[in-house]
Amino acid sequence: MDRITIIVPCYNEEESLDRFYPEVQRYVEKIPDCEFSYLFVNDGSHDRTLEKLRELAANHKDIFYLSLSRNFGKESAMMAGIDYADGDAVIIMDADLQHPAALIPEMVDFWRAGYDDICGKRINRAGETFFKRNMTNLFYAIMKKFSTSYEMQRDVGDFRLLDKRCIEALKLLRENQRFTKGLFTWIGYKKKEIPFEVQPRVAGKTSWNYLGLFNLAIKGMTSFTTAPLHLMTFIGLTVSLGAIIYMIFVLMGALIYGDPVAGYPTIMTVMLFLGGMQLLALGIIGEYLSQIFHETKRRPIYLVDEFNGERVIYNLTRERAIVK
Numbered sequence: 001m002d003r004i005t006i007i008v009p010c011y012n013e014e015e016s017l018d019r020f021y022p023e024v025q026r027y028v029e030k031i032p033d034c035e036f037s038y039l040f041v042n043d044g045s046h047d048r049t050l051e052k053l054r055e056l057a058a059n060h061k062d063i064f065y066l067s068l069s070r071n072f073g074k075e076s077a078m079m080a081g082i083d084y085a086d087g088d089a090v091i092i093m094d095a096d097l098q099h100p101a102a103l104i105p106e107m108v109d110f111w112r113a114g115y116d117d118i119c120g121k122r123i124n125r126a127g128e129t130f131f132k133r134n135m136t137n138l139f140y141a142i143m144k145k146f147s148t149s150y151e152m153q154r155d156v157g158d159f160r161l162l163d164k165r166c167i168e169a170l171k172l173l174r175e176n177q178r179f180t181k182g183l184f185t186w187i188g189y190k191k192k193e194i195p196f197e198v199q200p201r202v203a204g205k206t207s208w209n210y211l212g213l214f215n216l217a218i219k220g221m222t223s224f225t226t227a228p229l230h231l232m233t234f235i236g237l238t239v240s241l242g243a244i245i246y247m248i249f250v251l252m253g254a255l256i257y258g259d260p261v262a263g264y265p266t267i268m269t270v271m272l273f274l275g276g277m278q279l280l281a282l283g284i285i286g287e288y289l290s291q292i293f294h295e296t297k298r299r300p301i302y303l304v305d306e307f308n309g310e311r312v313i314y315n316l317t318r319e320r321a322i323v324k
């Protein structure tokens with residue numbers, strides 16, 4: 001009998017939760033020799049998500065929930081789920097049913113066939129704006145160009161089945177600034193992508209906006225490649241070289257032909273260009289500095305407020321989870 005835990009990060013999902021369990025059950029019940037349990041992670045919701053989870057857990061013995069002390073973000077909520085999950089494999093799924101449960105039987109089949117990390121690959125980016133689509137493309141292009149050790153999976157999100165081996169590997173990666181998508185790629189193991197169509201949200205609204213996505217992209221880049229730093233060094237060198245050549249040119253002009261001093265426009269252009277480059281370079285260094293700042297504090301990735309499981313679990317902060 002295989003045991004699989006379905007991890008569901010939830011942030012203000014009171015409306016989706018009623019429909020989530022029956023919908024997923026419809027598909028997983030039919031899978032032979034497999035026992036499923038659910039681990040919902042309440043990520044500091046402001047609505048009645050926690051009450052809903054308590055209710056669900058009281059009515060179904062295969063439902064567990066973990067409630068974090070505040071909103072830590074989806075990445076941290078997933079990590080909490082991974083730490084507390086218990087089983088031969090886990091499946092990570094969104095609460096809003098955008099990830100079709102119909103894919104689960106196929107995922108389990110691939111897992112049993114020997115794959116370790118089976119993920120859904122979205123084939124429709126419909127409904128996304130032209131701008132968002134292009135920014136996404138740009139992000140993947142930069143990551144592909146600059147991360148040498150491995151290639152980031154494209155159009156692949158957090159909907160995936162992970163074998164115990166992957167879970168153990170992810171538990172080792174305790175970084176604070178989590179870019180989980182990159183971490184999944186980093187751990188390696190045998191991967192399989194299954195195409196699926198992202199469904200519209202059943203209820204509630206997305207918690208992402210452009211600024212959030214931009215920050216995530218920066219986090220992704222600064223967590224997985226130092227290429228921007230090298231690029232700035234390269235640009236700095238090139239610009240300096242250009243400046244030296246230009247200086248010789250100006251000096252010669254003044255000495256040999258007696259040209260008057262070059263005018264205001266040239267000086268302004270060069271000054272503004274260099275000023276801009278310097279600010280950009282400082283900004284890039286700043287991004288890495290902020291990563292270091294956050295990592296060196298070694299704060300826990302999340303804090304647990306409530307757990308309805310039975311095991312005594314310690315996370316790496318050695319804080320004992322509240323166990324009933």
Ligand code: UDP
Binds near residue numbers: 012077
């Ligand atoms: N989520 C979370 N913490 C957050 C934001 C989101 O746990 O701070 C959960 C949310 O409840 C959902 C999943 O992460 O189950 C995906 O979030 P959302 O649907 O807002 O993102 P999208 O599907 O638009 O990418």
Ligand code: MG
Binds near residue numbers: 094096098201206
């Ligand atoms: Mg969603």
